[in-house]
Amino acid sequence: MSIVKIQRKGQMTLPSGVRAAVGLADGDLVDVKVAGRKIVITPALVIDRTQFPTAEDEYTPEQRRILNASLAQAEKGPYYGPFKNGAEVAAFLKKWQRRSKSAKAKKTR
Numbered sequence: 001m002s003i004v005k006i007q008r009k010g011q012m013t014l015p016s017g018v019r020a021a022v023g024l025a026d027g028d029l030v031d032v033k034v035a036g037r038k039i040v041i042t043p044a045l046v047i048d049r050t051q052f053p054t055a056e057d058e059y060t061p062e063q064r065r066i067l068n069a070s071l072a073q074a075e076k077g078p079y080y081g082p083f084k085n086g087a088e089v090a091a092f093l094k095k096w097q098r099r100s101k102s103a104k105a106k107k108t109r
Contacts, residue, residue, distance in 0.1 A: 014041075 002015045014024070022043050024030070029044040059067065083089045 002018055004012045004015065006012050019025075024043055029046050031042045031044045033040045033042070080092060081089075083092065
């Protein structure tokens, strides 16, 4: 247990042993909450998204063009529904499956 003094403007210094025990370093963020009459200070996990590659970095321009074309086609449809309930969805899927099987059978003949 450590006792620290609240300074002007509400500032306080966490003892180095406490910081080391929870892995806090200069510049780290902490989450401060009130629990009853207690103040709970917890190290905050913050992810700097600028350190991760974006999708733009992962694809070649040709791959990006193909992907964008596929997404544009998907946005055009075809769309099915809206369905009022699960029974309508099930009926549609059964009918769609029968059509798919008959189309495949015609292609193999």
